[in-house]
Every structure is written in structure tokens, then in C-alpha cells.
Amino acid sequence: MDFLEFNPNFGVLICTRCKFALAPGTVGSHLSNLHKDQVTLSERRDCIALWANKPIQPAEVIQQLDVPEDAPPVPKLALHSNGVCCLLCREQAYICGSVRSMQDHLKKAHAWTSGCKAGRPSKADVAKGRASAFPTVTLSPVWYQTFHVSNFRRNFRVAAPLELDEGGPSGAVPPPPASLEAQVELQLTEKMRVSDEAASTVLQLPPEQSAWLQTTEWVRYLQGHDLRAAAWLIALPHSSSKPEPDLITILDSFDRLVEQARKSVKQGKINAFDQQRINSFLRSGSRTSKASDRPLAHRLKEGTYKTYKKTWKQLLCFVFRMVYQGQQPALHCLLTSAQSAAIDELACAARTFVRQQELLDASEESGDRASGEDQMQSLQRTLDSACLRFSIALLDHRLMGDIFDSVAVGFLAVLGINSTRDGFQEATTYTPHLSALIKIAQMLILQRAVAAVDDGETEYPSQMIDDMQDRFMAYGSRSPINWAQKLRVYGKKIRDSTTSLGYMVWSEDRQKLTYRDLELSMSGLKQFARWQVEAAQEQLQQLLLIHTEEAREDVVPKLRLQDLKDNPALNQVGQSFLTDPRNPGLQGYDRWLLNRVLKYDWLQDEFLIDVKKAIWRPRAVEHYIGQVDSFLEQLLLLMLMTSGQPARGTELTSLQYCNSAHGRRRNIFVENGLVTFVTFCHKGYSITNSTKVIHRYLPQEVSELLVYYLWLVLPFCRQLKLLALNSKELASPYLWAAKESQEPLLLQDKKAIRLPHWDSSRLSKVLQQEFKAYLNTTANITLWRHAAIAISRKHLGGLKFKRDYGSEPAPTWAAEQTGHTANVAGNVYARGIEEAPGHVELARTEYRALSRTWHSFLGFGANLGVLPPNSLKRPRDESRRGIEDGNLSLSSPIREDEVDLEAEIQRRVKIEVEAEVKAVPHPAQDLLYAVRHHAAGEEEHVARPQLPLQAEVVHVEATAGVVAPGHQHSGPSASSSSSCGRAGHQSCRSGG
Known part of the structure; x- marks a missing residue:
């Protein structure tokens, strides 16, 4: 079609009659709306097909094009000569066709005023003021064009045309489109553009504000200013934006300051008393809070420090751009004399450093660089010192008038603008920024005190720390940090009383769960739990070097978990249940696998190159160690999923199977035939210096896998590394120890290096792989933790898992009678000889009940086809044969007609809980009775079973009479609980 022309330079399709470009996919609508009488239906279809596959750029891309101001006009586009250009815009200058539109832009985007004096001026004064002020911030007339006239309209400036098209008069504007639709579209586009610009500006106080905005007063501070322009002031420099070398140099200096502060604390330049002082926000002499007894939490993760530093970098960008460079919008602030001097000193140091760096780079080309290195080091120290002093000056501002007199408080308001630049952040998402500001401020104060000692300003850091702490860090100091503390306290109260968004969806029959990207039946x-156990058992058989013609039960030493003894109270280095002398069946098997290799020819051929010279095959050994890693990944997944409420990844990967030499x-x-692991970690440990002691128990099938690995496989791995790989690695107490590092961590120490444990990313990786392969769904640690909580609430209603296990036992009448709380009674009185530090019997019993109920829900012991514990022979069930024969897919569900899993689980749980409740004191019985009633399918409010007749009579005799005023009836004693109804049950014999 002759009036549609493609411009390859910009990648746009231009309608030569309408004089503007068409967005991709709008050719048909444009022709039908604006050229309906000129184009037939068949021609329109041909035109759509013709331009469908052409490389037409999206309108949003064209809108961001940076067209040079001296570029010639784009052919076939409308050319206007009455343009007014804004000189205050930093990038992509705003251009319009009328003075009124430009005035609106200046007021909204740049807070521009005409400069008229107060009072009602005369018309002559108004005209004179506008004539003198408006031309200083605008340029007119200019030639301009636009590609699109829709929502992506942006006028851009071009050079004056060399010759006018068709001999028209100079400055002539093409007539508007003849059709009514085109005129309405142009009018609507302009109105919508003005409306969008007004929406991003806080014009007046809203009639109703949230309590959070009323407290912060952000609306009052930013009233009349463009939120997008204000938010740009705190944006970090980017490679695609305008170069800001001075600002980038300042931000690099700030990075060095924080690292210097961290090193100062680690090197002991700030002692424990000074750390406690900086961590207390109370003035000297008024330390009555326990918070002042905690040292500064400085051992944060690198990612946390990076996030915290970003907040302070945004503060430096805000002050440097708005105060020093005078960029718009000009928000209110009143600098102190110290702040004004500090920012001038910092800007001068940064400019000097940048210029010297440019000279040094130029001298490098000429081969003379060494002479300038020393000077650069000196300039860098000067810059870092200036940056530190300026940062402290921002904090040292006593607010006696408007709180926004402080530029730091004004920054907090701009920081509260949300990501879409059309409103403000909620308290739940804003408080981390306040914590970042306060934490880095504490580090800067410590470094300022250290620098003062180095420069001879003071004798000890504590002297300057006390002064700065009382002046602008303590409560009631009327400082920016004091304001941030108030906002943080209020914001946390809002956050604690606000529920998070819900994403959990259950099917009507409660058998299918959907949570974000996780779909799980x-x-x-x-079925997935069954497959994982079978896969781990097969991997263990390979690690035990069982020949295909050998029967595992005839080769592998027998093991009964119920017979194993353990003493958690012992603290000797290397102590574990493997070294307990009461387990003679575990002794003497350290070289069992090594002896098999030395005994059988087929294993010698696999692991040895030369049998006579005992030369090992490194590749075979590395392959075996790789198999061990795969088994450990499988074991890690099983321990996460089968132990009850899932632990955090870092808690699992940091488990130790023996005592270490470092006091851990x-x-x-x-314990009683099951492996239990206890986690002491807590995500708030660095803040509270306290941990939660949480017990989790593994099912017997998984416990057996772990014991066999520690008993037989782990010693063989160490022996192979020593013999074949000549490893210098020390024996690690971690179950999931990391591999040996290729480069030593301590160059001055030639001794072997103790390796850290696995990272939680290994667990996340295997979790994603297995869930995708077997269940065809997405999963990670966080998703599974939420899913496990939801499953326990929905299917174990009487035994709901909390977000974390609680360690505070419920009060009992027996504890009340002793005159102590239940916590003190469990921690101090009548403790068993084998109780480990921090372990409480009542809590451990309840944790075991929780884990055992979770085991039964997953089907462990009910349908996994596991033989008695003295045999390692694992029969292949029908479902596994179906998978191997190709008749059953990995995603096939359990055949409920073959195995009534729920009925079997309920029967087993009821029997086991009845056996366990006999030995459990109140209040754990309430928990176990709830499990029992749920497993039996009874209602939640079913009464406890009646006591035997003799017990009832004894109870009546013991409690008969009048109860004294103020006394309470204690109810039946714990000793009258019902016993197990199944004689000789395994859980009773083993202690359940």
C-alpha cells in the first residue's frame, strides 16, 4: 500500500497520510478506523499479512530512543516548528507545542515558580516576571517530531529542515487529520498524557491517610513534587545513565569504610564493652534494659551487608545530587555548618581523586605508572576520611524545628516511595531500610572512633563512642537515628499485627495441595517417600560393594537399632554412639569394606591398578566418592522430609555426628531404635544470642540408612582418600562435610584445614530435581516448609505443627507444687544421667510423638515393605516392579484398592500412641490423645477413656471432701492414664 512506508533506520512503519508511526499489531485497526473509505477489506487483509513479519520495533522501545538534537527530520513524520524545550530535564528533554503545557510541566516536574514577589502583583509585574524567568529554563522555538501519538508519545527535537516539503511556508504545521476519529484520538492522547503526569505528583494532602503515613509525614514533605523525579535522586549510578564519576568514587569509598569497620571489630580494636555500648540506645548511666548487655551483631552475611550498604549509598546519592549539584526537585532541608563543610570537603576529595586517576591511566600508556601509585594511595585515604566525616555529620543533627530540616530524614521520605513511583511503601516492607540505616550507622561510629585513636584525637575508642552515642544515637536525642528508631518500632508493631498473603489452596476432598508453583497430592x-527410600537403599547397596550374585543379608553385618545405646551427656572429642562401649556389635568394623576390597579379586580389579605394589586407581576412588555424595544428597532429602516439621537448610547441613575439638x-x-537429630540454630541468633533446642526423629527405615553409612561407609571413604588421593583433609565432624579445597585458606599455616559443611543450595538443588522427576512439580526448601505446615494442619488437625517447635513446656500441677515453673523443673531438677545440655525430657517426648505421627502419615512401617530390623534384605514391592517393567509411571498414584493406607496408618498410630502415652507425663498426654483420636477417625472433642474401676475409686477417696476457698481441683493424676492395649507391641518393648 502506497501510504504505508517502513523506515529501516528506526524500525518503524509510518502512515504517510497521518504522519505518524504505527505500533506493531495495529495496522488492521488503523486502516479500518482512519482509512476505511480508502482501503477495501481484501486490501486490508493483504496489508496485515504483508507487515506481520516485518521487524517493526515496539512502541515502548521507540519511546526511549535517544535521537540527537542535530539529527535531520525523519521523513514522512509530522514536523512542527513551534516547539518549547525544557532545559531542566536531565535526559530526553520535554518538548511541547504551547507555553501553557510547558509551564504545567515545569511546576509539576521541577517545582518551578515564576519568581513573582509576595502579595497581589500588577499585570505589568506579572508579565515582567514571566518574561524574565520563563526563558531561562526553556528554549523556543524548536523543531520537533513524534513517532507515535498514542500512549507512547514523546516529542523529540530535530534540526531545522534544509528545504521545506512541497514549497510550503516556513514554520508551517501539517494540517490535522481530516477524519473525526483521528482528531479525537489526538485529543485523548494529549489529555491522558497530562493526566498521567499529574498522577505521579503529590498535589495536596489526601482527606484520609493511613496511620502509617500520618506518622511518617511523607505526604506533607513531598506535597507538590513529582514522585518519579524525587525517586531518581536516590537511584544508584548506572552504566546506561549519565556518567557520574565523582559520585561513583564516593560510593566506592563508602564500601571501603564499611569493610574497615568490620575488620576493626574482628581484630579486637573495639572491645566487648564498647560493642555493648554501641548496641544500646540508652544514654550513659541509664542502662536498665537487657538489650544493653548484648554486643553488636556484626557477623552478618555478605548479602545482608550488601543490602544494608545500598540504603546508605542511596542516602549519599540523594544528598550529593540535591544539595551539592542542585538537581531537581529541590526538597526542603537545612544543613548544619558541619554538614556544609563536610560535603564540600568530600566533593573536593572525590574530584581530585578522579582527576588523578585519569592522569594515572594516561601515564600507564606512556609506561610511567609506578610514580603515581603512592599519590593515589594518599588521595584514597584522604577521600575515605572525608567520606567518614561526612557520614557522621549527617547523623549529628539535633532537630529542634521541622524534622525534615535534616536531609537524612528527608531521604527517608523519598526512600518510602514505592517501586511504581505512584505511592508509598507499607510499613511491612519499609522497616528493613530503617534497620539498614541504623546498623551501618553503628559500624561507622565504631570506625570513626578507631580513626580518632589512629589520628591522636583521643586515647581510647570508648571516649568518642560514648560522646557520639549520647549525642545522636540514643533514645531522646532528637536526631535522624532517633526518628528512624521511632518509625522502626511503630512499623514492627504494624508488621507483627499484619498477616501475610495466603497462597495455599486445597481441593474439596483435601487430597491435593497447591501452593504457588507446587502442586502436590x-x-x-x-508414593514419593517410598521411592526415595528405595532409591537410597539401592545406593547404599552399591556403596557396600555387594556383588550382583551376593545376597545382602548374607554379607552385610546384622544390626538392630533397638539394641543400640547412646549417651548424649558425654562431651569427649569424637564421642558418638559408634564409640559407645555398650554397643559391642558396632566395634571392629572400621575396615570392613577395606577388607572386602583386599579379599575379593573382583574388587581389587576395580580399585587397584597393581595389586602387588598396592597402587590404587584414582578415578575409581573418585567415582566411589561421587556415589557417596549422591547417597548423602538422597539422605539429606529424606531427613528433611521424614523427620517432622522441616528444619531449615542450614540447620540440616550443619549436623554433627560426633563431638568436635572446638567445643561443639x-x-x-x-534413642529407642530411632535416630534423632537436635538443632540448636536459630535465624535470630545473631540478634538474640539465644537458640531453640528442637528434636526431630527419623523413621526406622531412614535411621537404618544413616547408621549404616556412619558405621561402614564413612570410615572406608577416609581410608580411600588417604591411600589413593593422598588427602590432607582432617576428619570432619559434620555429616555433610564439604570437599577439600584446592587452595589453602591460611597460607601461613601448612597444617591440614578443617573443611566447612555443605551449603543449603545442595539441598535446594536435590529437592528441585527429585520433585520435578517424580512428581512433575516445582519445589524448594521454602515451598516444602510451607507445604508441610499446611499438611499437618489439614490432616493432623489435633496435632498442628507450628511455624517452629516451641521449647516452653506447658505448666503442670506437679511443677506448681515444687514451687518452680515447668521450664525450671525440666532444666534443673531430676534430670537423667544421660540428658545432654539443653535437652528436656518432656519436650523430647513431645517432639518424638510429633515425628512419629508424621512418619505414620507418610506411610513408614505401614506399606514400605520393610522386613524386621535385623535384616537388610529389602523386598521389591509390586509398584516397583511396575516401574521397572514400564507399566507404571513415576507420577502414578498409589493404588488405594490394593493398600488401604489411611486405615493402616490410623490403626498403627492408635496402637503406638496408646503405648507411648503410658510413660508420658501430663501435659504431653493431651497431645498424644489428640493424635490418637485423629488417627482413629474420631471427633476432636471425644472425651478421654474412662479409668479402670479401681483407679476411679482411689481417685474419689483421695479427692473427697470440701475444697478450700482459693484452691483448685487438680483432676486425675497422670499415673492413672490408660496403658497400651496391645500386648508385646514393639513400641512398648523399645520404649516407643
């Missing part, structure tokens, strides 16, 4: 989850006790034990 209960039958599929139980092991947290893997054996």
Missing part, C-alpha cells in the same frame, strides 16, 4: 507424596557437641543421637 497426598497419595503422590506418600554432636546433635545426632540414637
